[in-house]
Amino acid sequence: MRYRLDVVSPTVLDAVQYAGGWIYDRVMAGWDVCVLVDRHEDVRPLEILGAQTLELESVLESWEQRPHPQTVAVAADLFGRDDRVRRGVLGALEQGATEVTLWGGSVPSELNSSVESVEHRLSAAARAFKAQALKAAVDASADTIERTESFCSGTMVSVAADLVPAS
Template identity: 70%
Template sequence: MRYRLDVVAPTVVDAVRCAGGWIYDRVMAGWDVTVLIASQDDLRPLHILGAQTLDLQSVLDEWEDRPHPQTVAVAADLFDRDPRVLQHVRNALDQGATEVTLWGERLPAELDDSVDAAAHHLSAAARAFKSRALAAANDPGADSVDVSETFRCGMMASVAADLIPAS
């Protein structure tokens, strides 16, 4: 059985900017990575990173029938847009069987005690592929990819050896 990571993002650019290096590194480690996108963007940047893509709305409509991933990563911006996203994150944190990773500035206060700061240090290849994906998305940050990406993470003691507590 291969590990699965589902990434939930409002746009392709947001997913690549905030988690693109981590997506690439997980794909290269043998994970099945699917990015669930809320917009109708060009998906090529995510394919450059090796991720599969699905429409977020169709997945939310059939959430209970979908196999649960080992890790789910969610952009906090989506909590205000669709209450089902927040409910699924709450359920995952309560059940403790799925690692929950979040990014963004506007986390609901109720989640603050459930998640801690974490970072992923990108491999050299991840930085190169993230830069290429950002360029494909016409993002001005394509030439200055950071060496790490920061998240808020619940259930740190899991399959996520690539996420370390941020200090």
């Protein structure tokens, strides 16, 4: 059985900026990583990271029927503006078997007691591939790749040791 990470992002650039190194490292660790984004976007930056892509809207329409991944990562602003994403995140946290990770923006108040700050230290390869993915996404800041990516995460059981409490 392979582990699966679903990344729910408003844009390709957002996924690459906030979670690109983590996506790459999970792919290299043997995970199936699928990024859910708008169908009209150029997904080449995500392909550079090794991720598969699916069209966000069609997946959200059938979210309940989709097999649960071991980890779901969501842009915090999507949690706040799309009720389907919100219900999916809250449901995953209630079940406790899925690691739920959010990035960007502030943590919604209803999640404050359910999540904690964590970070992922990027491998050297992840930093290099993230830089190339950012360049493909036309991001001028691609020359400066931080060594860590920061998230808020909540789960009863962690399936990976790559996210550690932020100090």
